[in-house]
Amino acid sequence: MKKILRWGLSIVCICWLWPAAGFANENSEWFECHSDEGLTKESTDNILKTEITEFLYVDEEKFNHSVHNINGITCVDCHSDIEELNYDEEVPHEQYLKAVCCASCHEEAGDDFKNSVHMKMRNKGITMTCYACHGYHYVQHMESASVAERENSICLKCHNPYQFHDWLPSRDSHFAYVECVVCHAPDVPRHINLKLYDLVTDSFYKSDKLFKVLGMEPEQFMGTIDANKDGLIDAAEFDNLVLLLKQKNIHAVFRAELVADINSIAHHVNRGTAEKTCQNCHSAESPYFNAVSLIFSKDDGTVERYNVARPVLESYHVSHFYLLAGTRMKLMDKIGIFLLAGGACAVFIHFTARVLTIPLRKKKDQDEA
Amino acid sequence: MTSEKEKMIYVHSAPVRVWHWINAFGFVLLILTGLQIRYAEMLNLMPLSDAISLHNYVGFAVIFDYLLWLVYYVGSGKVRIYIPDLRQVVTLAVKQVKYYGYGFFVGKPNPHAMTPDNKFNALQQQAYLMIMFVLLPAQMISGVFLWKIKGYSEYINLLGGIKVIDTIHVVLFFFFTTFILIHCYLATLGHTPLAHFKAMFTGYEEHH
Ligand code: HEM
Numbered sequence: 063m064k065k066i067l068r069w070g071l072s073i074v075c076i077c078w079l080w081p082a083a084g085f086a087n088e089n090s091e092w093f094e095c096h097s098d099e100g101l102t103k104e105s106t107d108n109i110l111k112t113e114i115t116e117f118l119y120v121d122e123e124k125f126n127h128s129v130h131n132i133n134g135i136t137c138v139d140c141h142s143d144i145e146e147l148n149y150d151e152e153v154p155h156e157q158y159l160k161a162v163c164c165a166s167c168h169e170e171a172g173d174d175f176k177n178s179v180h181m182k183m184r185n186k187g188i189t190m191t192c193y194a195c196h197g198y199h200y201v202q203h204m205e206s207a208s209v210a211e212r213e214n215s216i217c218l219k220c221h222n223p224y225q226f227h228d229w230l231p232s233r234d235s236h237f238a239y240v241e242c243v244v245c246h247a248p249d250v251p252r253h254i255n256l257k258l259y260d261l262v263t264d265s266f267y268k269s270d271k272l273f274k275v276l277g278m279e280p281e282q283f284m285g286t287i288d289a290n291k292d293g294l295i296d297a298a299e300f301d302n303l304v305l306l307l308k309q310k311n312i313h314a315v316f317r318a319e320l321v322a323d324i325n326s327i328a329h330h331v332n333r334g335t336a337e338k339t340c341q342n343c344h345s346a347e348s349p350y351f352n353a354v355s356l357i358f359s360k361d362d363g364t365v366e367r368y369n370v371a372r373p374v375l376e377s378y379h380v381s382h383f384y385l386l387a388g389t390r391m392k393l394m395d396k397i398g399i400f401l402l403a404g405g406a407c408a409v410f411i412h413f414t415a416r417v418l419t420i421p422l423r424k425k426k427d428q429d430e431a
Numbered sequence: 432m433t434s435e436k437e438k439m440i441y442v443h444s445a446p447v448r449v450w451h452w453i454n455a456f457g458f459v460l461l462i463l464t465g466l467q468i469r470y471a472e473m474l475n476l477m478p479l480s481d482a483i484s485l486h487n488y489v490g491f492a493v494i495f496d497y498l499l500w501l502v503y504y505v506g507s508g509k510v511r512i513y514i515p516d517l518r519q520v521v522t523l524a525v526k527q528v529k530y531y532g533y534g535f536f537v538g539k540p541n542p543h544a545m546t547p548d549n550k551f552n553a554l555q556q557q558a559y560l561m562i563m564f565v566l567l568p569a570q571m572i573s574g575v576f577l578w579k580i581k582g583y584s585e586y587i588n589l590l591g592g593i594k595v596i597d598t599i600h601v602v603l604f605f606f607f608t609t610f611i612l613i614h615c616y617l618a619t620l621g622h623t624p625l626a627h628f629k630a631m632f633t634g635y636e637e638h639h
Pocket of ligand 1: 487573608
C-alpha cells in the first residue's frame, strides 16, 4: 500500500519530522503535504470498479478564499474521522477516509435535499453527494453569482437543457434570464437581481469600486437614495439614482435576472413539478417579479442588497430586460388606446356625416338624371 | 354590355392582388396573436405559446410577402406610383382632404382619377411610401430581433436594449391597427361601398 504514494513526496513528508502527537487544526499544516500537485493515491473507482489515480492536491490559494475557510472551518471539521496526525507513519493519517457529511452542519439543506429527484435516485442505487453539485474545497457564496454562473457551476455539469424544453420558445433567453431552479423548484422564494453593468469596461460594477466613485459607504446608500425612507427604492427615487450615476460619470445600464434566493428549498427539484404555465410569469400580475433588488457584488461572493419597487422594471432604465406581457409599459398602452380611439372617432364621425348626407347626394343624382 | 366593359380599367395586376390579400390576412393574424401576447392575462383567444409560434410563422410569411412586393415593384419600375410629385403634392393633398371632408358628402367627383400608372392619390402616396419603406420594415426588423433576442443581442444592445426594440414594435403595432381600421373604412368610399374591395379581387376598377 505504501508504494502507492509517490516516493519523493513521502520522503518529504517523513523528513519533516513533526512532533508525533501534534494535531493539526491549523489549515496551513495540511498544506505541508497537500499543496503538492503531484500527490496522488491509487484507488478503485466505485462506479467503474477500475483502478484509478486520485489526485490529493488541494489548492491553498483557492481554499483560502472558500466560504468554509473564511468561516473558520478547518480540514478536520469536514474530514472528521481524522483524529490525529501521526508523523511516524509515512502517511500521517488513515489513507481511506470516510465520506464527508455536509449535512452535519447544513442540516436544513440535508432535510430539503431529501425531497429531490437527486436524492430519490438512491432507490435506483445511484448516490448523489452534496458536492456533486457544490464542489467541496472551493465552495463560494452563491448570492452574487449570475444565472449563467449558477447554472454552469451546478446543473449544466450534468444536464443539457436543450434536450428537453422543446415546448419552450426562446429557450436561450429563458436559460440566460431564469435560473433552472426557479422553474424546477417552484416553491423556492425568488427575486429579480438588478446589477449595474459598466459599458466602458464591459463588466459588472463591484461594490467597492462603485462606492469609491460615489464617495459614500454602503450603509449610507439607502439614506441618500431612499428619500421617503420606506426602505424601498421606488420609480422616482430610481430616476434620481440614475441621475446621480450620470453626474459621477458612470456609463452603465441595469441588467436584470430572475434568480432563486439562496435558500435550501432550492433543492426541491422533482420530476413533473416544474413551472410550465407561461402566464404565471408572462403576465402583469406575475408573482415571480414581486421582489426586486439592486445588488452590488463583493469579492467574497456576498452582496450589498437594496430593495427596489417592482414598477422600476417597467422603466427604460432597465432597458435590457423585457418580459413579454409581464413588465409591459403602461404608458405604451395609453398611447395605443389614444391612437385607436382617435382612428375610431374619425371613422365614426365621417360615417355619421355620410349617412346624414345621403339625401343630399340622392337629390344631386336625381337632378343630374 | 360592351360599354360596361369599356368603363372598367385594369388597376391591380395579379401579383399585387395576391400580395395584398396575403398581407391583409397576415396582418389580421399578427394583430390578434400580438394582442394575445401582449395582454396574456386579459385575453384568452389561445394559449400564449401557440400565440407566439403562430405570430412568428405569420410574421415570416408577411416578411416573405413584403420581399415579393419589393421585387415586383422595384424590379418593374412601378414603384414610381409610390413617389409623390414634389411640385404638386401639396395642392393635390389639400384637394384630396377637401374632397374627403366635404366634396364626398355633397356628391362631387373624386379629384383623383385612378389609372394604372397613377393609382394613388396624393394622400395615399405619402402614407403608403412611409409605410412600405419605413414603418413596415421597422416593424419586421424589430419583430425579427424579438424573435431571437440572444442571437441578435449585439444589434439589440447597439440600439439601446430590448425595451427600445419592443417599444418600436408596439408603437408600430398600434399604428398599424389604427391604420387598418381607417384603411378599411376609406375603402368603402368608392363609387359604391364595395367597389374598391371588388377591384382588389378582380383587378378591375370601374372608371368614371
Ligand atoms: C412582420 C414581421 C413580424 C415579426 C417577425 C414579429 C415578431 C414578433 C415577436 C417575435 C414578438 C414577441 C415579442 C417579444 O418576443 O418580446 C412580437 C410581439 C408582438 N407583435 Fe410582432 N412581429 C411582426 C409583425 C407584427 C405586426 C405587423 C404586428 C401588428 C400590426 C405585430 C404585433 C405585435 C404585438 C402587439 C406584439 C406584443 C408585443 C408586446 O407585448 O410587447 N407584429 N412580434
